[in-house]
Amino acid sequence: MKEWFTINKIDDSTYIISEYRHWEETHCYLLNGTEYSLLIDTGLGICNIYDEVQRLTDKPVIAIATHIHWDHIGGHKYFPDFYAHSEEVHWLNGQFPQPLDTIKEYVTDRCDLPDGFDVDHYTFFQGIPTKTLVGGETINLGGRSIEVLHTPGHAPGHMCFWEPVRGYLFTGDLVYKEDTLTAFFPSTDPTAYLNSLEKIAELPAEKIFPAHHTLDIEPEILFRMRDAFRELDANGKLRHGSGKFDYGDWALWL
Ligand SMILES: [Zn+2]
Numbered sequence: 289m290k291e292w293f294t295i296n297k298i299d300d301s302t303y304i305i306s307e308y309r310h311w312e313e314t315h316c317y318l319l320n321g322t323e324y325s326l327l328i329d330t331g332l333g334i335c336n337i338y339d340e341v342q343r344l345t346d347k348p349v350i351a352i353a354t355h356i357h358w359d360h361i362g363g364h365k366y367f368p369d370f371y372a373h374s375e376e377v378h379w380l381n382g383q384f385p386q387p388l389d390t391i392k393e394y395v396t397d398r399c400d401l402p403d404g405f406d407v408d409h410y411t412f413f414q415g416i417p418t419k420t421l422v423g424g425e426t427i428n429l430g431g432r433s434i435e436v437l438h439t440p441g442h443a444p445g446h447m448c449f450w451e452p453v454r455g456y457l458f459t460g461d462l463v464y465k466e467d468t469l470t471a472f473f474p475s476t477d478p479t480a481y482l483n484s485l486e487k488i489a490e491l492p493a494e495k496i497f498p499a500h501h502t503l504d505i506e507p508e509i510l511f512r513m514r515d516a517f518r519e520l521d522a523n524g525k526l527r528h529g530s531g532k533f534d535y536g537d538w539a540l541w542l
Pocket residue numbers: 355357442443461
């Protein structure tokens with residue numbers, strides 16, 4: 289049987305920690321600087337990601353979720369030093385709009401669960417961030433700087449992370465392929481989604497690192513997604529309830 293976590297190396301100081309045994313195929317990213325490491329998303333919370341991270345860095349780890357959805361904060365309990373966006377801090381304090389029972393159904397859906405896992409013990413992480421972000425900040429890891437971009441749409445406090453020196457863009461749930469991007473929940477905002485795509489499509493990204501599914505994804509998709517959103521907008525369809533749209537290697541649910 290496959291291990292729970294699959295580790296891939298992007299370069300000597302950047303790693304992908306993937307969870308392929310769950311249908312969401314979640315990816316977390318570990319960025320090592322000379323003073324700190326940054327863990328972008330902490331996964332599903334089904335297995336212990338802390339042990340994996342410890343094998344890949346000896347620096348203090350700051351955790352940062354692209355957004356406060358269950359599949360991105362599952363391992364936050366292991367990382368007391370974590371940052372969150374101001375628009376989602378209340379989701380870490382009792383006000384997340386979906387009930388825990390629904391989240392538990394997502395967790396066990398189409399998943400090759402590890403032996404001994406008991407969904408009754410699954411919790412939605414709650415806590416107070418060590419730093420609250422609004423977007424525009426730079427996180428300095430020592431010899432390595434990561435820019436915080438506020439990119440709402442999928443979630444109100446969604447953030448993408450941009451490393452100009454390496455041309456890396458970490459896109460969270462704003463941009464991925466092979467499955468449906470979601471902007472139909474009441475907490476999503478299709479117009480903000482377009483504005484966020486406009487913003488990140490301007491960046492000279494060399495590599496795209498999504499939070500789910502295939503890693504075979506190129507920066508050109510940013511333009512295709514932006515253009516598709518523009519067209520939906522021009523046709524009056526960029527709104528909740530307008531349905532599902534299939535673009536071949538990606539899709540959208542509004
Ligand atoms: Zn999400």
